[in-house]
Amino acid sequence: MSDEKQDYKGYLVDLDGTMYMGPDPIEEAGPFIDRLRQANLPFLFLSNNSTASPQDVADKLGKMGVQAQAEEVYTSSLATVDYLNSRPGDSVYIIGESGLLDAVEEAGYKWDEDQPDFVLVGLDRKVTYEKFNIATLAIQKGAEFICTNRDTNIPTDRGMSPSAGALAAFLERATGQEPKYIGKPEATIMDKGIERLGLAKEDVAMVGDNYDTDILAGINNGIDTILVFSGLTSPEELAEKDKQPTHTINSLDDWLTDV
Numbered sequence: 068m069s070d071e072k073q074d075y076k077g078y079l080v081d082l083d084g085t086m087y088m089g090p091d092p093i094e095e096a097g098p099f100i101d102r103l104r105q106a107n108l109p110f111l112f113l114s115n116n117s118t119a120s121p122q123d124v125a126d127k128l129g130k131m132g133v134q135a136q137a138e139e140v141y142t143s144s145l146a147t148v149d150y151l152n153s154r155p156g157d158s159v160y161i162i163g164e165s166g167l168l169d170a171v172e173e174a175g176y177k178w179d180e181d182q183p184d185f186v187l188v189g190l191d192r193k194v195t196y197e198k199f200n201i202a203t204l205a206i207q208k209g210a211e212f213i214c215t216n217r218d219t220n221i222p223t224d225r226g227m228s229p230s231a232g233a234l235a236a237f238l239e240r241a242t243g244q245e246p247k248y249i250g251k252p253e254a255t256i257m258d259k260g261i262e263r264l265g266l267a268k269e270d271v272a273m274v275g276d277n278y279d280t281d282i283l284a285g286i287n288n289g290i291d292t293i294l295v296f297s298g299l300t301s302p303e304e305l306a307e308k309d310k311q312p313t314h315t316i317n318s319l320d321d322w323l324t325d326v
Contacts, residue, residue: 077272078110080110081113082116085275093319100133100134111140111264112124113260114142115216118163118167121140143215148170150249154184158176162199162234163215186202186211189215216250219232251281269289
């Protein structure tokens, strides 16, 4: 682990725990993004959330004091579409909400409940047994099984509610097949995000607060990492990890201070 700052040419930036904490802004986040803009350093906000559109995310960031454009947001739904575009097939069945449904529809994929080429699973807070049944039968017939992210739970005001990974686990048990996962810490969202930045891996850093998603996404995929102690992972928890981030900072105010 090194605290020496490097001259990265671009950044992948986590949201919850890094730009904001649940419903509360993180005051250092806005100035950090402003410094990236001032230095003409490209960046993407990276989110495992498949339910929100990029514009939804940008609007939320704006309310949190972080100026963002929709084109600067890269969600697991967009990464899923980019993955689909690399595979043969043009029809889908989806368990998910508007962020995923709209992204796939806008990309030109056709809806098919009988024999789709792909079954996509994201968080769906109105999921039904019949949706699971249609998806199960389609996967059994040969549809490629894809899940937007591994997250089994999502924090809500009621507690830790089921998320996309938990829904995928239902189908995995029903079909005996493991899905292709897209979001952090998987390679797909990282590789596709870097492609969007137009940079080489070695020139990009991943900034985040969660060791198990943000930091492992970098470590597992050959990308430098910056762990900020503003959210989930504490210094004490990090000390117990075998693989360490490239850099650690207490606050985003500690990075790019000379811009």
